[in-house]
Amino acid sequence: MASSVRSCSIKECKRSCRALCLCCQHNLCLDHLNEHNKQVNAELPLLTDEINSLSHQLKNSIVIEQSCLTDLNQWRENAHHSIDEFYKRKREQFEELMQRRRNNQKKEFNEMKIKFKEIIKNQEGTQEEIDSIKKSIKFIEKDINELRHIHLNINQLLINDNLISIQNETTNNDNHLRKQQKRGITSPDESSAKLMKSSRWEIERQPSGITDSMRIDVLSTFGNLIDTYGSSKMLKIVKDMKNWLNDTYEKQWNVEIFDKHQYQSSQNIYSNQYLIVKETKLEWTLVIFKEIS
Template sequence: MFHTCEISTCNCIALITCICCKKSLCREHFVEHDYLLRPKLNNLTKQINKLFDQFESFDMKTVMSDSLKKLDEWRLDAYQVIDKFYENKCTELNYYINNILNKYEKDINDLQLKIEKMIYIQQTTNHNIELLTKNIQTLQEQINQIKYISIQVDIRPLVIIDKLIDVNFITDLSKLSTPYQTIQRIPLSSNAMASNNQYLLIHQNWKLYLIDENLFIIRQNHWFYDQIQDMCWSTILNCFLIITLHDIYQVEINTLLVKQINTTEKNVWQSCTCSDTSLYLSNESIIEFNLKPSIQYVKSYKRNETIDHKQRIDSIEYNNGKLILAINDQSKQEIFIELRLITTFDCLWLCQLNIEYSERKIQCCLYNYDTWLIADWGSLSLIYLTKDGKIKNTIEYQDEIHYIHQFGSNKLVISTDHSIHFHKL
């Protein structure tokens, strides 16, 4: 049975069926139909060529630069650890040898003094001569044995396990996994947290706790001071820094001993962060302190010299020569995020958050080396910002969020009203 062409104005017999759209067409209309598809193919060709050019232009060195920098820093730190260990063992060896030499030197000096005294007083006996002679001979025999001392140094190969460094490819954050661990928060404990990638410092029930990724308590110590506002880690000092409303404290990692830092600057502190050389504190402006040789005031950075309304810098975070600021504008009742250069304090970008205004603090957290997570205290969501200050998405959460902190490369710690949740990324 013959079918006519499916073009409504055509009565010709259909000779060909298009395998793409299943239309039965006459020869003339099939040719037209084929020509209609070709521009679409040409369009797709342009798109794939453009995509290929984009792919070819990717500079993977730029993508890997932060990770390579961290690996280089780890290598330098490892060299320093090995050099320090080597120096300690050399000191231990020298100490052992010097103890032997010092003993014989003392014995020689004692005999010299005895002989000099006898010569001075011109009084001795044959018994004294024999005794001194015997002592000298014994000492001579002992000193002759020094060159035969055998020093045994047992050296085991330095074993570096592959898991010492984890390389994880972190994709865009769209949804958090279920917490793999949870700690119950004690009421009146501080929300603030800080880490050095190996250990996490938290405050619970008027105590400081240093814990590892498995939540094992490494050490703890009492906190006898005011309510903690924020805390951060200083690599150059190898310690944690804690701020209260008016004071700064240094916490040694090996003991958790707390030492107050005396400064001439007395302000109401909101947040803290460290670069390689400086400590930065926030209130209505940013205050910079040197870390070495001692913590001393350097200068203040004001966001706007002509500002005539009240603003509070709730949170600051350092990354790669830049500071991110979470700003609560109490006059205009607006919340926005800024990224500024450390060297000039120039603003690189500003992102206004379209969230319901409140007096609660806003906190920012570095995520995946160059992007940012923003927590609105008391809300049920996180805001995910790209490195150029664009809102990528909003992540819903199960509880009211009070503080967020990325622990290592693959863990996100979130403090809520009653719990501290540990998420794997």
């Protein structure tokens, strides 16, 4: 009659099994059961280290989040500053226009009044002089009336959603993690490149001297200038871009814009404060750099 006692599942072990290990479903003798138990317990300190490391990473992610929010807040402040500067410039232009028109009106009126007093004084006015005074009166009245009805053509400020891109943005974090585990995690650089290619801008060079918040600010201003002036006003865009940079980020900034036939990527810039970016719609290349004094 065959023996009903099972042997230990470990090869070359002739001892009888004493228990079924629930974690590996093997029949083990007492010695191998104890050895297996020691191996399992030996993994616990390693798991403790991994858990502590993960805890440290989670705490650091809060720091990263705060850093991103700091950049976002800085972008908002810069955007508000850009709007304030634009408003200030347009208000000054408007006030200068109004003042110039009023000065011309006063000048025309004073000249007409002096001429009229001479005619009254001498009582020798001709019909031609009287007609001239009437024309001056009508001209001044017309100009005053036009100033009363002057208006501004104000276009709505359009904000492109691509001004700020969030890497690995997802609506369901659990699904995102599961998908990443199946297909592999995309590196931040690859994600950033994909986002850039799918948007209006392609960043060609951005050394450490240009922060991400400054880059966002620059692209926002550059895009607004293109949308405002159009592709036919490249020199005007260069001038306004340079003025904005010098007002916002101190002096000595230089701005160059090249179309697809002009730009050569091999040009040298002797500074770490520069940015080279391509606008994909017009195929313009924007180069900004701070001149070394």
